[in-house]
Amino acid sequence: MKLVVFKRRADAGRSATGYRIGALLDDGRIADLTPEFLGSGLSHADILKCWDLALDFLTPAQRAISDGSAVIIERSDVSIEAPVPRPGKLICVGLNYRDHAEESGMAIPASPIIFSKFSTSVIGPEAAIELPVGSSEVDYEAELAVVIGRYGRNIPAGDAMAYVFGYTNINDVSARDMQFADGQWQRGKSCDTFAPMGEFIATADEIADPHGLRISFRLNGETLQDSNTKQMIFQIPELIEFISRTITLEPGDVIATGTPPGVGFARTPKVFLRSGDVSEVEIEGLGVLRNPVIQRWM
Numbered sequence: 001m002k003l004v005v006f007k008r009r010a011d012a013g014r015s016a017t018g019y020r021i022g023a024l025l026d027d028g029r030i031a032d033l034t035p036e037f038l039g040s041g042l043s044h045a046d047i048l049k050c051w052d053l054a055l056d057f058l059t060p061a062q063r064a065i066s067d068g069s070a071v072i073i074e075r076s077d078v079s080i081e082a083p084v085p086r087p088g089k090l091i092c093v094g095l096n097y098r099d100h101a102e103e104s105g106m107a108i109p110a111s112p113i114i115f116s117k118f119s120t121s122v123i124g125p126e127a128a129i130e131l132p133v134g135s136s137e138v139d140y141e142a143e144l145a146v147v148i149g150r151y152g153r154n155i156p157a158g159d160a161m162a163y164v165f166g167y168t169n170i171n172d173v174s175a176r177d178m179q180f181a182d183g184q185w186q187r188g189k190s191c192d193t194f195a196p197m198g199e200f201i202a203t204a205d206e207i208a209d210p211h212g213l214r215i216s217f218r219l220n221g222e223t224l225q226d227s228n229t230k231q232m233i234f235q236i237p238e239l240i241e242f243i244s245r246t247i248t249l250e251p252g253d254v255i256a257t258g259t260p261p262g263v264g265f266a267r268t269p270k271v272f273l274r275s276g277d278v279s280e281v282e283i284e285g286l287g288v289l290r291n292p293v294i295q296r297w298m
């Protein structure tokens, strides 16, 4: 199932109670599954951190779609939000594609390089990436994001995929000037709007092999990254084992698994995001994550 978190246009601007959960149908419309979700004992607030409990609601949700009882909403009547609007942890993996490590002039890492983005950087599809005052080198990174569905610590690689709820697109937007001036990456990676995500979570059963997906990035329609997730140095089970050895993973945590070659700062000439640009991340089976870019003035 392709799960979306959305608000009805009529509810726009309201707090967390405005969030609803639905399935993106093949015809582009949305089946509102909020009643089925709430019927399984969850609250509106749970929609934002539900990804372990949601497994219990998928069957009634599928039934509601099949038997026609789910309310179907036109896409133009909703705003689709990030599928995990405020992840408990947004964990990123640096230099996890062999070619990207090479283009960055960095050695191939011997173990995963882990860093984080603050969860307030998350925005949904079609929301604007805002270029902050103080940076003129804002870059893009198309990445496959893994949404965790169960609590776990010390998860062996052999069991790790059972902890994956699903997958979505993420853009690990990065202010390179801040990132490199600071000597560590937190500020340049965590600016507001720097983690566009979505537009849906494909539940794990939808993606037969997450290590065989075409992944690309387009800027104003021009393809600047075009690779395949099979190029990852550390695959998802190894990443989950490595992270959970010391950090508890919780439902709704998101792991961005690294970006392939072609990022802007490594190009000749360099390419950075400019106001008016349109950014698109596309991963096979996960749709397109599209975001306009605007300049922020204060």
Ligand code: ZN
Pocket (backbone or CB within 6 Å): 092, 093, 094, 141, 143, 172, 256, 258, 259
């Ligand atoms: Zn990244």
